Every structure is written in structure tokens, then in C-alpha cells.
Amino acid sequence: MGDCLRKPFWSLIANDRYKIGCTGQTVYILDLAGNELAKFKDMPYAYYSALHPSGDIAAIFSNIGLMAIYSLSELRLITKFRVSAVNNTQTDCIPCFSSDGKYLFHIEARKG
Secondary structure (H helix, E strand, C coil), rough: CCCCHHCCEEEEECCCCCCCEEEECCEEEEEEEEEEEEEEEECEEEEEEEEEECCCCCEEEEEECCEEEEEEECCCEEEEEEEEEECCCCCCEEEEECCCCCEEEEEEECCC
């Protein structure tokens, strides 16, 4: 088992090629054995992730209203953009792709 699987992930998702672990301050791209392929520290308060059906794209949501899209095969940030006017850490979100991969949904719930 890779060393990264021992980290305190807030969320950990996987497909047949990659695992995506979010700690809140770091996004880890892992192989299936749990070995670190890359880590990104460009998304503060990043807790939620989604994998594109193709298996090559990850969407990461930050509680400050930002979304980042990463290429898993190239291990790089593709783009980052604002998805919510809310700029605080009291937002929960579930990002998910449609089954055909054409759409990325951002389902948001605000606490309080």
C-alpha cells in the first residue's frame, strides 16, 4: 500500500486508474496502489472532487467558491474558475459529471 493512503483525507475517490485525495489544503493524485503521482496546493479549502467518465479529468471544488479542473494523464491544472459568489468556508458542494461527461454539475448547500 502506498504511503499516501495513510494521509488524513477529507475525501478520497477513485476510478480504474487513479485516486484523488483531498485534505483541504492539498489535492493528491495517486495511482491505484496509493503512490503519489502529483500534489497540488493551489486550491485552499478543497474538500470535494469528481472524476470525469473518461477517467482523465478531475474537478475539485473549494469551499471559497472556486473550481479547478486537472488533467490526470498530464498531471497539471487545466483551468480554475469561480462557481459561486460565496467566499467563505461554510459552503458544502457536490461536484459531479453527467454520465456522458458533457456536463459538470455544481450542487451547493450553504450552512446557516
